[in-house]
Amino acid sequence: DTAVSQTPKYLVTQMGNDKSIKCEQNLGHDTMYWYKQDSKKFLKIMFSYNNKELIINETVPNRFSPKSPDKAHLNLHINSLELGDSAVYFCASSLSGRREKLFFGSGTQLSVL
Amino acid sequence: AQSVTQPDIHITVSEGASLELRCNYSYGATPYLFWYVQSPGQGLQLLLKYFSGDTLVQGIKGFEAEFKRSQSSFNLRKPSVHWSDAAEYFCAVGPRNSGNTPLVFGKGTRLSVIA
Numbered sequence: 001d002t003a004v005s006q007t008p009k010y011l012v013t014q015m016g017n018d019k020s021i022k023c024e025q026n027l028g029h030d031t032m033y034w035y036k037q038d039s040k041k042f043l044k045i046m047f048s049y050n051n052k053e054l055i056i057n058e059t060v061p062n063r064f065s066p067k068s069p070d071k072a073h074l075n076l077h078i079n080s081l082e083l084g085d086s087a088v089y090f091c092a093s094s095l096s097g098r099r100e101k102l103f104f105g106s107g108t109q110l111s112v113l
Numbered sequence: 114a115q116s117v118t119q120p121d122i123h124i125t126v127s128e129g130a131s132l133e134l135r136c137n138y139s140y141g142a143t144p145y146l147f148w149y150v151q152s153p154g155q156g157l158q159l160l161l162k163y164f165s166g167d168t169l170v171q172g173i174k175g176f177e178a179e180f181k182r183s184q185s186s187f188n189l190r191k192p193s194v195h196w197s198d199a200a201e202y203f204c205a206v207g208p209r210n211s212g213n214t215p216l217v218f219g220k221g222t223r224l225s226v227i228a
Binding site for chain 1: 149154155156157158159201203215216218220221223
């Protein structure tokens with residue numbers, strides 16, 4: 001069973017569209033994250049949720065809206081997609097924010113044309 | 114501000130040769146230190162971590178890393194590289210305090226292994 005699963009794995013869309021990426025973890029973790037990995041492989045935190053509450057928002061444009069319906073899910077909705085949004089987006093989870101127990105999903109490669 | 118520097122963007126080694134990937138950090142205090150590996154099309158997998166104690170830590174897949182406080186470094190090593198080690202390697206740091214401060218990652222070092 002996959003611990004942290006993201007869908008879709010690949011997403012190709014045009015500028016201006018709205019898209020969502022889903023993330024689910026079956027580890028019983030209470031903290032979930034979204035990371036963005038740009039074309040230069042730089043991995044940067046976007047959001048962190050703990051028990052469905054937003055605790056970190058790292059200066060991400062408000063076109064990005066995370067939604068956590070429950071502790072096991074953290075979805076990422078992106079409005080009005082731009083070329084610069086093209087990247088690989090990783091979901092991750094941990095228990096009580098413990099960094100040594102950070103589990104990553106396999107990523108969603110978003111390409112905006 | 115916290116930062117992690119991985120000076121080598123891309124390294125190529127021969128199979129069976131030794132490997133050292135460099136990582137330097139800038140932090141207010143001694144942080145927790147991590148090395149992750151990302152295989153193509155995969156998420157990040159934790160290789161090893163340093164919290165305290167012995168400054169030489171052992172990880173999975175035969176990797177080890179040494180914390181050197183005086184140099185603010187946490188270099189990753191492997192005595193004999195296998196072709197399956199070809200991947201992207203990320204060094205990361207995080208604060209020692211409890212809470213939800215996320216890890217800060219370096220920009221990664223891509224490892225290529227040749228026969």
